[in-house]
């Protein structure tokens with residue numbers, strides 16, 4: 001009896017981890033679509049951007065702060081930034097995305113082109129948006 005319970009709970013854990021993995025890979029594939037629709041025209045399909053005009057998103061070390069990424073998508077970003085030694089002083093307009101699209105595209109850019117970071121959930125995006133409204137400062 002004890003063994004049966006053990007097997008059942010192990011089975012449930014395996015299923016849970018399986019659906020977790022599926023949720024992750026569907027977020028990444030949705031994120032790729034969002035990226036291709038809303039971001040790729042400037043940041044390019046390999047995330048490398050156009051030096052001096054559109055910053056690279058690949059292995060720059062600038063994508064660690066997920067709240068900042070939510071803010072960039074929600075409110076745009078302007079003014080001087082330094083990306084791997086190249087200076088940018090341009091402007092990116094805000095992009096109107098749902099919380100889910102925002103989470104998916106952040107997951108995609110943070111896990112593509114050699115980038116690796118934990119997945120962000122839709123709930124975390126919603127919380128970050130609230131922080132932005134309260135006057136969250138990215139810089």
Ligand code: HEC
Pocket residue numbers: 035038039040041042043053054055056057060062069072073077078079080081082083088089090091092093095105109
């Ligand atoms: C019309 C061109 C354009 C589009 C489309 C665009 N961006 Fe940008 N992005 C820029 C520019 C220009 C900057 C730099 C702004 C500055 O100089 O302050 C930037 C900056 C960024 C940064 C900050 C990079 C860093 O190293 O700090 C991130 C992150 C970013 N964009 C993500 C995105 C995402 C995600 C999308 C799609 C949802 C997107 N961008 C769409 C032009 C664009």
